[in-house]
Amino acid sequence: MRNPISQLNFLFFSTLMAILIWMASPSVKGYVKDEITAFPLKAFEAHYNVNWLGLYSGESVHKLQRSKNGDYHFETRTEPRLRFLPFHYVESSDFIWQAGKILPQNYYYNIQEGKRHKKGNVSFDWKNNTIKNAQIRTPWEATIPEGDIQDKLTQTLSLRQALIAGKSDLTYMVAEEDKLKNYSFTVLGEERLQTNIGTFETIKLEHVSRKGHRTVMWFAKKLDYLPVKMIQTRRGKQVAGGEIVSFAPLKS
Structure with missing residues (x-):
């Protein structure tokens, strides 16, 4: 069974007039620019209990950090509580924050579900507008579609960002291991x-x-x-x- 935690994995101003008055003030123009372009999510580490069929079955650790080069790294690790439970998930995403959007760069996964084991890396080439995963049995490549696209981890971060911003459109195109999929x-x-x-x-x-x-x-x-x-x-x-x-x- 696919771990639902991996599927996993937002501020309001009072009135439009208040926003316009505040932003029009010369004394805060530079401040406003910095705040609008700043990444809205803070670095954190969170631990979750995972249950399966009502039984405590493991723990999932989620960690978001900013790298030394200014990019961001988000990773999740889910381990079973008992050795005989057949699952193990390690996923990570490197991404940048640009023009108010999360732009994924690399999504790595190493997943064991029973006897099935899959491992790979989905890379995003924004310059050439392509996505590829060369580390699977049948290498996959696709064109980055117009609009917002995320990987399986940054989707959750984009969802949080949208809730902070008060957005109601919560639909995302997600690049998975070898396909593009819509989530609403x-x-x-x-x-x-x-x-x-x-x-x-x-x-x-x-x-x-x-x-x-x-x-x-x-x-x-x-x-x-x-x-x-x-x-x-x-x-x-x-x-x-x-x-x-x-x-x-x-x-x-």
Whole structure:
């Protein structure tokens, strides 16, 4: 079973008039420019419990950091609690922040699901407008389509960015191991949620796959819309989920 955590993995101004008045002030023009172009998500490390069929089955660690060269690195590692559980996930994404968008550069994955093992690297060549994965049995290459495109990890960061900005269009084109796939999210509402690290006001989102698998996620406003809980149901039964157990900000 594909780990739902890997699927995993946003500020409002009061009125338009207030924005225009503030931005028109000569004393803040330079400040406004810096704030608009700044990456909205802070570096962090978060740990999640992973459950499968109602049983605690492992832990997932998510870490976002800024590299020395100014780029960003986001990685997730999911390990089983017991050795006989047949899954292991290591994923990472290197990306840049440019013109208010996340531009993925490389998405690396090393995934074991039972007897199936897959490993590869999806690279984004923005200069030549291509995406490729040369490390799989049948090398894959595609043209970067118009509009926003993310990898399997930066999709979650872009979703958080959109929630911070108050956007309602939560549809993303995602480059997976050897194909492009659309993901759409629906806002179900707001909910006050109690977790192991505190109680948060959250935005509740839903994604329904083509097969009808339903994934519901809770994003904590206070933590820059970090996902703090997720459940997945298939045929009306909960099959997997995850919930945050620790969170720590990191130095950028």
